[in-house]
Amino acid sequence: MKKRVLFYLVALVSTVSLQSCATNYVVSKxxxxxxxxxxxxxLASLDTKKMELDKQRLIDSFLAxxxxxxxxxxxxxxxxxxxxxxxxxxxxxxxLTEAETxxxxxxxxxxxxxxxxxxxxxxxxxxxAAAGLSLPRVAASQSQEGEKIxxxxxxxxxxxxxxxxxxxxxxxxxxxxTEDGEVKFIHAATSKGVMVSSLNDSYWGPKYRFxxxxxxxxxxxxxxxxxTTPASNATSF
Numbered sequence: 001m002k003k004r005v006l007f008y009l010v011a012l013v014s015t016v017s018l019q020s021c022a023t024n025y026v027v028s029k030x031x032x033x034x035x036x037x038x039x040x041x042x043l044a045s046l047d048t049k050k051m052e053l054d055k056q057r058l059i060d061s062f063l064a065x066x067x068x069x070x071x072x073x074x075x076x077x078x079x080x081x082x083x084x085x086x087x088x089x090x091x092x093x094x095x096l097t098e099a100e101t102x103x104x105x106x107x108x109x110x111x112x113x114x115x116x117x118x119x120x121x122x123x124x125x126x127x128x129a130a131a132g133l134s135l136p137r138v139a140a141s142q143s144q145e146g147e148k149i150x151x152x153x154x155x156x157x158x159x160x161x162x163x164x165x166x167x168x169x170x171x172x173x174x175x176x177x178t179e180d181g182e183v184k185f186i187h188a189a190t191s192k193g194v195m196v197s198s199l200n201d202s203y204w205g206p207k208y209r210f211x212x213x214x215x216x217x218x219x220x221x222x223x224x225x226x227x228t229t230p231a232s233n234a235t236s237f
Contacts, residue, residue, distance in 0.1 A: 084218050091131050091215055092157035098130040099173055099186045102194040109190075122188040123159065123171050133214065133221045139171040146214035151199075154183050154211045160199070162207040170207070172197070 099122075108116025112125065120142060124135040136142050143161045154160065154174050160183070162170040172187030175196055183199040197204050214221060 087220075088215065088217055091220075092155075094130040095126060095157050095173065095215070096175060096186075099126045099175070099194075102126070102188075103186070103196075104193060105188070106193040107188050107190050117188050117194070119171050119188045122194060123173060126173065127214070131215060131221065135214070140168040142171055143168045143210075143212060146212040147216075149211040149213050151183070151208070151211060152181065155213070157213075157215055159212045159214060160185055161209050161212070162204065163209055164207065168209065174211070 102114065102117070102122060102125075105114050105122075106116050107118060109118050110121075111117045112121040117125070120137060120139045123139075123142060124137065127133040127135055135145060139161060142159065146159070149155075149158055154177055156174055156176060158174040160172050160174060161168045162172075170187070172185035174183060175186045176184045178184070184196055185199070186194065186196050188194045189197065199205050199208055
C-alpha cells in the first residue's frame with residue numbers, strides 16, 4: 001500500500017514538472033521573436049531616414065549647382081552686353097571725332113580731300129577712317145545701306161538723308177540728339193563746307209527723308225562692303 005501511494009506521488013510530481021517546463025517554453029519563445037522584430041524594425045526605420053537625408057542632400061546640391069550656373073550665365077551675358085556697349089560707343093566716338101576734324105573744310109563737288117569735299121565723300125571718308133567701313137560713293141547708294149531708323153529713334157553716328165525731290169541727294173552724320181529731341185548733324189554743305197546743322201532748321205527740316213544705322217549694337221557694320229560708284233555720278237547739295 002505504501003509503495004502504491006509513493007508511486008502516485010512520484011508520478012504527480014513528474015507530471016507537474018513537465019507541464020511547468022512546457023509552459024515556460026511556450027511563453028518565453030514568442031517573447032524572444034518579438035524583441036528581434038522590434039530591433040529589425042528600428043534598424044529599417046533608421047536606414048529609411050538616412051536615405052531621405054541623403055536624397056535631400058543630393059537635391060540641395062543639385063539646386064545649388066543650378067543656381068550657381070544661372071548666376072554665372074547671367075554674369076556672362078551682362079559682361080557681354082557691357083563689352084558690346086563699350087565697343088559701340090567707342091566706334092561712334094571715333095566716327096564723330098574724325099568727322100569734327102573736317103569742320104571748316106570747303107565744299108567741292110566731286111571732291112574727296114581736305115582741300116575740298118562733297119557730302120557723300122565726307123561720309124565715306126569718315127566711316128572708312130574711323131570704323132573701317134567701305135560705303136558707296138554717292139548719297140543715293142549710301143541710303144541703301146544699314147537699317148532704317150525712325151526720326152524719333154535717331155542716335156549719334158546714324159546717317160540722315162535729304163532730297164529736293166524723289167532722289168536722295170544729300171547725307172549727313174548725326175552729331176547729337178538733345179533731351180528735347182533736336183537732331184544736330186555734321187555734313188558738307190555747299191554754302192559753308194563741313195558744318196553742324198539742325199533738323200529744326202527751316203531749310204534742312206523739310207528736305208529730311210529718313211535715317212539709316214550702319215553701325216550695329218556691337219560696334220560693327222550692318223553691311224560689310226558696298227560697290228563703289230565713280231565720283232562723277234555724285235549728286236549733292
